[in-house]
Each structure stands twice: as structure tokens, then as C-alpha cells.
Amino acid sequence: MSKTKSSETVKVVVRCRPMNDKEKASKFELMVSVDVKLGQIMVRNPREASEHPKVFTFDSVYDSNSKQIDLYDETFRPLVDSVLLGFNGTIFAYGQTGTGKTYTMEGVRNDPERRGVIPNSFEHIFTHISRSQNQQYLVRASYLEIYQEEIRDLLSKDQSHRLELRERPDTGVYVKDLSSFVTKSAREIEHVMNVGNQNRSVGATNMNEHSSRSHAIFVITVECSELGLDGENHIRVGKLNLVDLAGSERQTKTGAQGERLKEATKINLSLSALGNVISALVDGRSSHIPYRDSKLTRLLQDSLGGNARTVMVANIGPASYNVEETLTTLRYANRAKNIKNKPHINEDPKDALLREFQEEIARLKEQLEKRVGKKKKRRQRRRGGEGSDGEDLEDGETEDDEEEGSGDYWREQQEKLEREKKAVLEDHSLVAEEKDRLLREKERKMEDLKKEREVGEMLAAKVKAMESKLLVGGKNIVDHTNEQQRMLELRRQEIAEQKRREREMQQQMESRDEETLELKETYSSLQQEVDIKTKKLKKLFSKLQAVKAEIQDIQEEHIKERQEHEQTQNELTRELKLKHLIIENFIPLEEKNKILNRAFFDDEEECWKMKAITRIEDDHQMMSRPPSAVGYRRPLSHHAHIAMRMKPDMRYKAENILLLDMDLPSRTTKEYQEPVIAPKVAAALEDALRDEDEIQVDASGFHSSSGPTPPASASSSLRKPKSGRPRTSKKSSTPTSPFSPCSPASPLYPQSRGLVPK
Ligand code: ADP
Numbered sequence: 001m002s003k004t005k006s007s008e009t010v011k012v013v014v015r016c017r018p019m020n021d022k023e024k025a026s027k028f029e030l031m032v033s034v035d036v037k038l039g040q041i042m043v044r045n046p047r048e049a050s051e052h053p054k055v056f057t058f059d060s061v062y063d064s065n066s067k068q069i070d071l072y073d074e075t076f077r078p079l080v081d082s083v084l085l086g087f088n089g090t091i092f093a094y095g096q097t098g099t100g101k102t103y104t105m106e107g108v109r110n111d112p113e114r115r116g117v118i119p120n121s122f123e124h125i126f127t128h129i130s131r132s133q134n135q136q137y138l139v140r141a142s143y144l145e146i147y148q149e150e151i152r153d154l155l156s157k158d159q160s161h162r163l164e165l166r167e168r169p170d171t172g173v174y175v176k177d178l179s180s181f182v183t184k185s186a187r188e189i190e191h192v193m194n195v196g197n198q199n200r201s202v203g204a205t206n207m208n209e210h211s212s213r214s215h216a217i218f219v220i221t222v223e224c225s226e227l228g229l230d231g232e233n234h235i236r237v238g239k240l241n242l243v244d245l246a247g248s249e250r251q252t253k254t255g256a257q258g259e260r261l262k263e264a265t266k267i268n269l270s271l272s273a274l275g276n277v278i279s280a281l282v283d284g285r286s287s288h289i290p291y292r293d294s295k296l297t298r299l300l301q302d303s304l305g306g307n308a309r310t311v312m313v314a315n316i317g318p319a320s321y322n323v324e325e326t327l328t329t330l331r332y333a334n335r336a337k338n339i340k341n342k343p344h345i346n347e348d349p350k351d352a353l354l355r356e357f358q359e360e361i362a363r364l365k366e367q368l369e370k371r372v373g374k375k376k377k378r379r380q381r382r383r384g385g386e387g388s389d390g391e392d393l394e395d396g397e398t399e400d401d402e403e404e405g406s407g408d409y410w411r412e413q414q415e416k417l418e419r420e421k422k423a424v425l426e427d428h429s430l431v432a433e434e435k436d437r438l439l440r441e442k443e444r445k446m447e448d449l450k451k452e453r454e455v456g457e458m459l460a461a462k463v464k465a466m467e468s469k470l471l472v473g474g475k476n477i478v479d480h481t482n483e484q485q486r487m488l489e490l491r492r493q494e495i496a497e498q499k500r501r502e503r504e505m506q507q508q509m510e511s512r513d514e515e516t517l518e519l520k521e522t523y524s525s526l527q528q529e530v531d532i533k534t535k536k537l538k539k540l541f542s543k544l545q546a547v548k549a550e551i552q553d554i555q556e557e558h559i560k561e562r563q564e565h566e567q568t569q570n571e572l573t574r575e576l577k578l579k580h581l582i583i584e585n586f587i588p589l590e591e592k593n594k595i596l597n598r599a600f601f602d603d604e605e606e607c608w609k610m611k612a613i614t615r616i617e618d619d620h621q622m623m624s625r626p627p628s629a630v631g632y633r634r635p636l637s638h639h640a641h642i643a644m645r646m647k648p649d650m651r652y653k654a655e656n657i658l659l660l661d662m663d664l665p666s667r668t669t670k671e672y673q674e675p676v677i678a679p680k681v682a683a684a685l686e687d688a689l690r691d692e693d694e695i696q697v698d699a700s701g702f703h704s705s706s707g708p709t710p711p712a713s714a715s716s717s718l719r720k721p722k723s724g725r726p727r728t729s730k731k732s733s734t735p736t737s738p739f740s741p742c743s744p745a746s747p748l749y750p751q752s753r754g755l756v757p758k
Pocket residue numbers: 016017018064095096097098099100101102103104212247315
């Protein structure tokens with residue numbers, strides 16, 4: 001297998017999304033024009049229409065009508081193909097929030113037309129495998145997220161767990177304990193992605209905001225084993241990183257303090273580190289590339305200037321209010337074009353899982369064979385013996401029909417043991433004891449036989465399960481439709497390639513045109529020369545202006561950035577001063593020194609940590625627990641130990657107190673319950689109240705000057721049977737007036753009622 005060691009640049013493509021309904025409704029102006037043929041993006045200045053549009057050239061550009069499948073065929077398919085050959089590949093989606101990063105990476109899941117790179121690559125990979133011949137594949141997937149410089153495994157059950165980065169000299173940086181799932185089909189790997197996506201949204205209160213502030217990385221590892229020319233099996237491992245970056249818009253730190261400031265600083269840390277890495281790589285002068293500045297850049301170290309093929313998709317929005325961010329994105333992408341990678345095929349790496357699988361399968365098979373071999377030998381031996389006894393032997397069994405052979409063998413053995421057991425039972429010449437012993441022995445043998453059989457079956461099942469994970473193609477190779485599809489894909493690929501070449505040629509021609517213009521020109525007269533040169537001068541002058549404007553823009557941007565950095569620095573300094581103040585004034589010197597002595601800088605994680613408190617200084621051994629304290633909270637004397645168990649008094653039971661749960665106070669109140677009224681009383685009350693409604697009161701001769709009683713409430717309270725109060729008491733509570741209803745002198749009121757007068 002040839003190894004490509006030559007370097008190649010990061011491929012950068014730009015995609016401009018269409019105006020969305022809101023932008024159309026608000027009549028935003030279209031500021032971005034895309035020349036697909038030339039691979040150019042032109043951005044107009046919304047503030048100054050007369051200014052020349054800014055022009056950027058890329059490997060490919062896609063306008064608002066671009067189809068997902070075109071992007072895939074032209075830009076991503078070649079990359080995934082090289083991953084299948086054993087290269088590492090990375091696809092980044094970079095851009096402001098809402099410009100189509102997730103649309104490009106994932107797209108609309110259920111719509112085949114609008115599926116993004118990730119689902120399309122699943123299809124691609126598994127179709128490739130099904131068409132392959134004499135190759136064995138193992139495909140696995142992982143999914144992780146970086147949010148505020150913390151790595152979360154999106155496929156693990158425990159979503160609160162944070163993962164760490166580790167580095168090994170042979171394999172580079174990796175995520176410790178990251179789970180990965182072996183998948184056997186596009187459907188399975190899609191399921192893995194869906195599970196991860198669900199987990200992604202679990203912790204987030206606002207999914208949109210969360211996804212715009214976190215980086216999601218889907219990793220597909222494809223291992224392929226093939227017989228080499230040397231007769232040995234060789235394994236190639238390709239790793240595909242599919243990265244949906246956080247939104248590139250700047251998180252505002254203005255006015256933020258404490259936690260909020262830290263959050264804002266951390267959110268964009270990975271992105272600004274990515275920018276710094278790109279700058280350092282392109283610069284050429286700096287020998288130090290700050291990969292270690294962030295988790296993202298460390299994890300994707302290989303994709304930037306290392307062993308990988310990389311495609312960056314820069315997503316932009318077309319509307320006028322996006323222009324500033326669009327320009328920033330285009331400048332960022334423009335710089336990334338110049339990164340040089342050195343991809344090569346990863347052949348026979350030490351950590352290939354496929355190799356482990358193959359070895360394990362071989363080991364299990366060997367074990368299985370050994371068992372079968374043992375059995376066979378035993379049987380042959382026995383057959384020899386039995387043959388001499390004149391018993392008939394079945395034959396015609398060959399070495400290779402193991403499955404059936406072993407089944408027969410088990411049955412044969414079982415039957416034989418049963419026969420022997422029966423013979424022992426029927427043999428009356430044996431002494432009872434002897435019989436028992438023989439029977440037991442037979443039973444034990446049967447038990448052993450069963451166990452052995454089970455173990456054999458288990459081994460076979462294990463081998464089968466492991467083998468099923470390894471994918472082999474070549475099954476559908478004669479399938480006609482499959483063949484046609486393949487041709488179609490090939491044609492599409494050819495067309496994509498053609499387009500790409502055309503674009504390259506056109507770009508070259510453009511630049512050459514300018515160069516050769518001068519050489520070709522011969523002037524017939526001085527005037528003509530002056531005219532042509534003036535024209536040229538004008539052209540060059542406008543170019544100069546464009547460059548000047550660009551310089552100014554960049555300078556302005558730098559100034560803005562610097563101001564922001566300064567602001568952050570000020571805030572951080574202020575916080576540092578506050579902490580210093582607290583330490584100096586409130587922490588005892590002794591404690592401070594203790595902490596200082598324990599603190600150390602962890603190079604691996606690039607942060608300060610505390611040594612464990614039990615560590616003995618200068619002797620890197622953990623202090624062991626004294627023998628008297630094993631199993632207890634603190635050392636105990638032997639006497640206390642015994643007394644604690646034996647004596648009923650509380651003296652040595654101190655440990656128990658610590659284990660006691662809190663005593664909950666018992667309740668001393670009761671829920672309120674309505675008093676129960678005897679049915680008889682209730683009926684009587686009901687009766688009485690019904691009568692009341694019918695009472696006619698004639699108050700025509702009554703002139704009250706002092707009666708303050710609100711009549712409605714008084715009568716309604718009377719009507720309530722719930723009060724259970726004797727109605728006579730109401731009578732006494734009514735204001736006594738000369739016209740009191742109970743007064744016998746008043747002829748107006750019914751006698752026996754005593755109701756409040758109206
Ligand atoms: P990001 O991930 O960059 O924040 P999204 O991918 O979520 O942005 O895109 C925002 C919206 O724009 C989505 O509704 C998406 O469907 C739409 N969109 C983005 N790019 C395109 C495109 N090329 N064609 C059609 N719709 C698009």
C-alpha cells in the first residue's frame with residue numbers, strides 16, 4: 001500500500017444560505033453575491049454603495065440554491081473515500097449562528113433531499129463496504145460535545161460525567177473513557193447519532209442557545225483488514241471527525257462579571273484558540289502552535305497541520321445586517337486555506353480494534369477446536385475399544401461437519417450414560433452401596449457432560465457474535481440495480497470533478513490574463529499607449545483602494561479585538577485583586593502556606609491542582625490506614641473494640657451516633673374535620689330552613705334609624721346548617737331594639753321565629 005506523504009492544503013468551501021422568511025418580510029437587502037463558476041464571493045458594503053465589493057476566492061462556493069447532494073458529491077465524497085482508504089478526515093462547519101452549520105452537517109433527517117453530510121456519509125460508508133470484496137470492516141461511532149471547555153460524552157448513560165483528554169506518544173491525543181459503538185448498518189449508526197442528539201438537548205434549557213455555544217463532534221472510525229501482497233493481513237484505520245462548531249459571533253463580555261464573565265470567556269475560548277492555531281500555522285514564522293490552548297484544538301490537532309485531510313465549510317448569511325460577521329467569517333476562512341496538512345494512510349496502528357477482534361475470534365475458535373479435538377480423540381479411542389467388542393460403528397462423518405458431529409457426540413454420550421445408568425439400576429448382583437456409588441458417579445459424569453456442552457455452546461455463540469460485528473462485503477455484487485447505482489454515482493463524481501477542474505482553470509486564466517496583458521500589448525501610437533496605461537492605472541488604483549480598505553477593516557477589527565482583550569484583562573485583574581485581598585486579610589498565613597505547598601501545576605491538563613491531603617511529602621506513597629483503624633472511622637484500641645461489641649452500655653458506641661438518621665418530630669396536630677351532625681338533627685334543620693324561605697315579612701311600619709345589621713349576610717349565616725349553632729343564640733345576638741322581633745309588643749313579626757328584621 002502506497003503511503004502519500006506529500007502535503008496538501010485545507011480545502012475551504014463557502015456556503016451562503018438563502019434569505020429566510022423573516023429577512024424577506026423585513027425587506028433586508030441582499031449583500032452577498034456568489035459566482036459558483038469562478039468560486040468567488042462578493043460582499044457589498046451596506047453603508048457605502050459606491051465602494052467596491054470585497055471579493056474572496058475559494059476552492060468551491062455554494063449559493064442559496066445549492067443542494068445537499070451536490071455539496072456531498074463535489075466536496076465531501078472524496079474526503080470520505082479517503083477515510084475508507086485509511087486516511088484521517090475532518091469536516092468543520094464554521095460560521096455565525098443561524099447560517100446553516102447544522103443544516104450542512106445534519107440537515108433535515110427524514111428528507112433524503114435535505115440530508116446533511118453526516119447521514120450521507122453513513123450511507124456512503126456502508127454502501128462502500130457492501131460492495132467491497134475480500135475485506136473485513138469494523139465501523140464504530142462516538143459523539144462528544146465541548147461546552148465551556150468541558151467534554152461530555154453524548155453516548156454515555158451518565159450525562160453529568162466530564163471526560164478528560166490524554167496524550168500518548170504513539171497515538172496522540174485522545175479522550176479518556178469515551179464510549180464508542182460498533183455499528184453494522186447505516187440505520188444503526190443513525191440511531192447512535194439520534195441518541196447523542198437527544199442527550200445534547202437534555203441538559204440545555206434553551207437548545208438553540210446551547211448549540212450555538214457548544215461544539216459537537218461526531219467521530220466515525222473505519223477499520224479495514226485486507227490480505228496484503230506479503231500474505232499477511234494488514235489493517236488500515238481511517239477516522240472521520242464531523243464537527244459542528246459553536247457560532248462564531250463574539251460573545252459579549254461587556255459588563256459581565258464573575259461567573260458570567262468566566263462563562264463568556266470560556267465559551268469562545270475554543271474558537272479563538274482555533275483562530276490562533278490557524279494564524280500560527282499560516283504565518284510560517286512561529287514555531288509554536290498553540291494547540292494546547294483549548295480542548296477543541298488539542299483534540300483536532302491532527303486535522304490542523306497534521307495527519308489528516310480537512311475540509312472547512314464556512315457558512316454565511318446574505319442579509320445586510322449580517323455583513324460584518326460575514327466578512328469576519330470569510331477572512332477567517334481565507335486564512336484557513338493556507339494551512340498545510342500531511343495526511344498519510346494509517347496502516348497497522350497498535351490500537352486497531354479490528355486486530356483485537358480478529359485475535360479474540362481466533363483464540364476462541366482455537367479453544368472451541370481444542371474441545372472438539374479432545375472429544376474426537378476420545379471418541380476414536382473409544383471407538384477402537386468398542387470396535388474390538390464387536391459393536392457396530394456408524395461412519396461417514398467427515399472432519400469438517402463439526403456442528404453436526406458435536407451434536408451427535410453429545411447425544412451419543414448422553415444415551416450411553418443413560419444406558420449405563422439403567423444397567424446399573426437393573427443389575428441385582430451389585431451390593432446397594434456399590435450401586436449407589438456407581439449411580440452417583442454416572443450422574444456426576446452426566447452433569448460434567450452437560451457443563452462441557454454448555455461451555456462449548458457459549459464459546460460458539462461468542463465467536464458468532466464477534467464475527468457478526470465484522471462486516472464483509474461482496475454479497476450484492478451481482479445485483480443489477482446496485483451496479484447501475486454505482487455507475488450513476490461514478491458519473492456524478494466525474495461531473496463534480498469536471499466542474500472543479502473547470503473552476504480551477506477559469507481562476508488560473510483570470511490571473512494569467514492580467515499578467516500577460518502587458519506582454520502582448522504593442523502600441524501603435526503614444527496616445528494609445530497613454531490611453532491603455534491610464535486604463536490600467538485606473539484598474540490598479542481601484543485594486544489598491546480595495547486593498548487599503550481591507551487593511552483598514554482588518555486594523556479596525558484588531559483594535560476592537562484588542563479592546564475586548566484589554567477589557568477582559570481588566571476584569572480578571574480586578575477579580576484577582578479581590579481574591580488577593582480576601583486571602584491577605586482573612587486567611588491565616590499558616591493555612592495559606594499549607595495550600596501553597598499542596599498546589600501544583602498539572603501539565604497534562606494545564607491547570608493548577610491540589611495534592612491529596614494524605615500524601616506524605618517527598619515520599620510518593622499514600623499513607624496507609626493504621627491496623628487499628630481498618631473498617632472504622634478512626635483508630636480504636638483493642639479493648640474498645642471488644643467492649644463495643646459486648647457491653648450494652650453506650651460508652652464505646654460513639655461511632656453509632658454518627659450513623660444515626662435524624663429524628664423526625666412526631667405530629668401533634670390533626671387535620672380539621674367537620675363535626676358530624678346526626679341525621680335527625682340535619683333533617684330538622686333542613687326543615688326549619690326551608691320554612692324560613694317562605695316567611696313573609698311586612699316591614700312597612702318599621703323605620704329603623706340605628707339598625708346596622710347587614711341583612712343579607714345575617715340571613716345567609718342563619719341559613720347555614722353547618723354552623724350547628726342553636727338558632728336561639730342568634731336571636732340573642734340580634735341587636736335589641738324597641739322593635740325587636742321577640743318583643744311581644746310587636747305584632748309585625750311572626751312570633752315563634754325570632755328572625756332578624758328586614
Ligand atoms: P446554525 O447551525 O449555523 O446555527 P442552522 O443550520 O440551524 O444554523 O440553520 C438555521 C436555519 O436556516 C434552519 O432553519 C435551516 O433549515 C435554514 N438553512 C440554513 N442553510 C440553509 C440552506 N442552504 N438551504 C435552506 N435552508 C437553510
